[in-house]
Amino acid sequence: MRTNKIELKNIRKGFNSNKGLLQVVEDVSLTVGDGEFVAIVGPSGCGKSTLMNMIAGFTQSDSGSILIDGAPRTKPSPKGILISQHGSIFPWLTVQQNLMFGLNDHPRADKQGVADHYAAMVGLKGFENSYPHELSGGMLKRAELARAFAVKPEILYMDEPFSALDALMNLRMRNELLRILAEERHTVMLITHDVEEAIHLADRIMVLSPRPTKIQATFIVDLPHPRKLTSPEVQELRVAILHELGVDRNAD
Amino acid sequence: MNKLKRIAPALAVIALLLAAWWFTVIQTHSVIFPTPWQVVTGTLELINDGTLWIHIGASLMRVGIGFGLAVLVAVPLGLWLGWVKGAYITLNPLFQILRPISPIAWIPIAILWFGVGNESPIFLIFISSVFPMVVQTTAGVHTIERRYLRAAENFGVSRYTLFRQVVVPATLPQIIVGMRIGLGVAWLVVVAAEMIALHSGLGYLIIDSRNAGNRYDLVIAGMIIIGLIGLMLDGVMRLLEGLKSVRWRYAH
Numbered sequence: 001m002r003t004n005k006i007e008l009k010n011i012r013k014g015f016n017s018n019k020g021l022l023q024v025v026e027d028v029s030l031t032v033g034d035g036e037f038v039a040i041v042g043p044s045g046c047g048k049s050t051l052m053n054m055i056a057g058f059t060q061s062d063s064g065s066i067l068i069d070g071a072p073r074t075k076p077s078p079k080g081i082l083i084s085q086h087g088s089i090f091p092w093l094t095v096q097q098n099l100m101f102g103l104n105d106h107p108r109a110d111k112q113g114v115a116d117h118y119a120a121m122v123g124l125k126g127f128e129n130s131y132p133h134e135l136s137g138g139m140l141k142r143a144e145l146a147r148a149f150a151v152k153p154e155i156l157y158m159d160e161p162f163s164a165l166d167a168l169m170n171l172r173m174r175n176e177l178l179r180i181l182a183e184e185r186h187t188v189m190l191i192t193h194d195v196e197e198a199i200h201l202a203d204r205i206m207v208l209s210p211r212p213t214k215i216q217a218t219f220i221v222d223l224p225h226p227r228k229l230t231s232p233e234v235q236e237l238r239v240a241i242l243h244e245l246g247v248d249r250n251a252d
Numbered sequence: 253m254n255k256l257k258r259i260a261p262a263l264a265v266i267a268l269l270l271a272a273w274w275f276t277v278i279q280t281h282s283v284i285f286p287t288p289w290q291v292v293t294g295t296l297e298l299i300n301d302g303t304l305w306i307h308i309g310a311s312l313m314r315v316g317i318g319f320g321l322a323v324l325v326a327v328p329l330g331l332w333l334g335w336v337k338g339a340y341i342t343l344n345p346l347f348q349i350l351r352p353i354s355p356i357a358w359i360p361i362a363i364l365w366f367g368v369g370n371e372s373p374i375f376l377i378f379i380s381s382v383f384p385m386v387v388q389t390t391a392g393v394h395t396i397e398r399r400y401l402r403a404a405e406n407f408g409v410s411r412y413t414l415f416r417q418v419v420v421p422a423t424l425p426q427i428i429v430g431m432r433i434g435l436g437v438a439w440l441v442v443v444a445a446e447m448i449a450l451h452s453g454l455g456y457l458i459i460d461s462r463n464a465g466n467r468y469d470l471v472i473a474g475m476i477i478i479g480l481i482g483l484m485l486d487g488v489m490r491l492l493e494g495l496k497s498v499r500w501r502y503a504h
């Protein structure tokens with residue numbers, strides 16, 4: 001039995017709006033094992049990002065508890081890096097300066113070495129001194145991954161990280177992520193509305209209900225990597241998850 | 253060649269205006285209003301006896317000191333107001349009241365406090381350029397996108413790194429906009445300030461030329477020189493917008 005890296009107990013969260021309290025997260029409990037890759041899928045607007053922001057420490061829950069390595073989570077820390085849809089690579093810093101950003105306690109020469117190592121790992125060799133506006137969307141995502149990996153986080157929180165990319169680039173980035181994770185194992189929580197992406201990447205998939213959200217179903221993806229997305233097992237799982245989401249396969 | 257084509261219409265308008273001016277002066281047999289040629293000879297006269305450089309130098313020196321002091325005060329103050337909410341709430345209303353007061357209205361107070369030497373115009377330049385720069389800098393901090401601040405928070409960097417690598421560079425394009433506005437205002441104000449009780453500067457040149465024998469050729473020469481130097485100062489500020497570290501703001 002693996003130890004619990006992340007543990008959520010009865011998390012609830014609502015927002016005050018002019019129409020009164022908007023309950024977003026109803027009652028969510030879950031655990032994520034050390035080194036596990038968990039995906040959370042749910043309809044848009046159900047509260048996925050709200051949940052992720054609480055786990056990563058950016059907002060507080062109304063009730064319930066969030067434990068990381070058994071200790072209550074209080075605020076964001078480099079132990080868990082959040083990568084979100086819109087990206088947050090600093091446009092005023094070069095790629096190398098971005099990758100060095102989180103490496104405060106290293107000496108300078110060391111920082112550059114680490115930054116260049118991770119730039120090379122994601123295929124950005126030769127672009128260390130470029131500014132983000134000179135890069136394509138896919139390269140920006142690579143830079144974002146490299147910046148996160150450079151601080152050796154124990155957990156990666158990914159909130160629809162590849163959804164702004166076109167289909168081809170999305171697929172490429174997934175393979176890239178799997179390749180890096182094979183080299184450096186991290187615990188990953190991925191939020192997505194793309195069922196195929198979840199099956200491609202995750203060890204376990206949780207399906208969230210519409211708002212106010214709770215966990216509606218859990219699926220184990222017991223398939224070895226590299227996964228063949230056209231295989232019958234994948235298709236079967238896909239149908240089952242889409243069914244949980246209330247989406248008929250023919251209508252998809 | 254292309255460049256010539258671009259500025260040709262502007263040159264044509266100026267030429268037309270000069271022709272109309274010349275024609276009108278000759279037609280009306282004006283003895284006071286000079287022809288363009290008289291303005292040229294007047295300018296040469298100022299160049300030859302060396303007074304032109306003295307006046308230009310005096311004006312630029314006052315603007316340099318007043319504007320320089322204003323930058324030194326406005327940038328840190330604007331960053332502080334933008335970052336510390338309590339400071340903003342406390343001081344912003346005061347600035348909003350002070351800002352619309354024309355620098356001309358400060359003249360009596362400037363004379364009362366600083367007399368009729370160099371300090372008065374420097375004070376007026378400072379007062380007039382400091383407010384737009386504070387306002388722009390503060391607005392720059394307020395418009396830093398949340399995703400960047402959250403990323404910085406996530407990586408757990410020191411306050412120093414946060415300011416040096418995120419807040420200041422993110423605000424820099426707005427600071428430069430503020431400096432452009434501030435220097436423009438400073439150049440407007442120095443001329444007005446020099447018309448009072450001073451004995452050098454382009455403002456003094458204009459008012460003195462009128463008072464000492466209706467030398468309107470020199471008045472107009474002074475006006476044109478003021479316009480040209482103002483254009484050059486703005487050009488210098490626009491060079492700052494081309495800096496590598498702020499170009500991200502203008503890309504796309």
Ligand SMILES: Nc1ncnc2c1ncn2[C@@H]1O[C@H](COP(=O)(O)OP(=O)(O)O)[C@@H](O)[C@H]1O
Nearest residue numbers: 015016024042043044045046047048049050051
């Ligand atoms: N800070 C907030 N204040 C008020 N309402 C919010 C806030 N954040 C999210 N919401 C609301 O909560 C719901 C879920 O949002 P979100 O978690 O972003 O959904 P998802 O990521 O699943 O698409 C939405 O209806 C949204 O309008």
Ligand SMILES: [Mg+2]
Nearest residue numbers: 048049159160
């Ligand atoms: Mg979301």
